[in-house]
Amino acid sequence: MAAIRSVTIVGGGIGGLTLAVALRQIGVEVRIIEKGDRASRLGTGISLLGNALRALDRIGLADTCIARGYGYDCLKTRDAAGELLDEIALPRTFRPDRPGAFGIMRPVLAQILENEATSLGAAIDFETTVEDLEETADGVTLALSSGEKVCSDIVVGADGANSAMRERLFGTALKPEYCGQGGLRYTALRPAEMNGVTFYRDTVGNAVGAIPLSDEKCYYFILETGERPGHLSQTEVADLWQERVAGFSAPELVETVRHAHQAEALSYRPFDVLMMPRPWHKGRIVLIGDAVHSMSPQLTSGGGMAIEDAVVLAEEISAGRDFTATLARFENRREPRVRPILETSLAICRNEQNPSLAAHGKSMDLLQRGYALLADAF
């Protein structure tokens, strides 16, 4: 059977774009089908750890990402007034002369990946979806919403947690489920002293987290526990932010309360979790990233897992085996890697639903366990 020479990627998010870069670097023909348009790529920032840096380095983009984001090495705990209580060092698992992690604005990361993919020859169709697909002995033909038909050796579904490709392949029985928490996120100016992940904690266990994203920006977040809320208007989200942060007197947090109703980016999103058992592929179609493993963000690793998936899939394709062996090897490498990381993140999520100072200690232990897993080879 022939090696894989052409790939259609459905979904041009973090995983899909990383895969496009990695595949073009080994000479595979790539076309990306993306539902959204480039201009509407919004979102606040993302924090990526040493494992993601190691994966990005395999496609030559780690240093560019650090330069366009904000590299850091520490996790600080502060009290409600902003006084430093504790600081732990994050391991430098990429290189001793590079930061252990970095934060970056999501649209900046997407632009870096897209520029690299297209300059290497990948084609992207924005505002396009898959209407139909047909698999034959020689490949897969996708009928696009544009009316065009695209043929390739394999198709990769990288279309995120609510993956239409997953539904097409495996039905609706497996879908992400709300895990009891959601997140409020607020992009703001970075205070000069915020040089790492920061948790502000009051004396009864309420917490506000923060992550630096660039020299200028950072984002604050709050984990909200409870029933999944219905749609929240922007005013309701701002009201909620003000209510949750009202008890904190750190000046940078007081500023967020004052400006909540005019915030450049303030959003709420429930956390939906899914870990698909193998197989992650059917015939010539395989899923990567959130489409197969959507995790709660306490370990800030869903994006890193999507990047690792992409790099590993490209490595397996570069070995030149037929599609059956390639896709089986891919999921056999990835599922055992992702599962314990997802489960550790979920354990932190469950623990944080019982806010207390003792729970904080347990969360820190779980966080360290998660970081150790992430430091493993992939």
Ligand SMILES: Cc1cc2nc3c(=O)[nH]c(=O)nc-3n(C[C@H](O)[C@H](O)[C@H](O)COP(=O)(O)OP(=O)(O)OC[C@H]3O[C@@H](n4cnc5c(N)ncnc54)[C@H](O)[C@@H]3O)c2cc1C
């Ligand atoms: C609140 C929150 C905070 C998070 N923070 C972090 C963090 O700090 N660090 C981290 O590593 N991870 C974090 N994550 C997780 C991270 O965002 C995801 O794991 C990551 O985006 C997954 O990448 P992906 O490429 O698989 O999917 P996505 O990034 O979701 O990309 C999917 C793409 O597919 C497109 N698409 C969807 N449907 C279709 C369709 N039918 N046809 C064509 N295209 C389609 C979408 O428009 C999108 O561009 C967080 C998640 C949440 C919810």
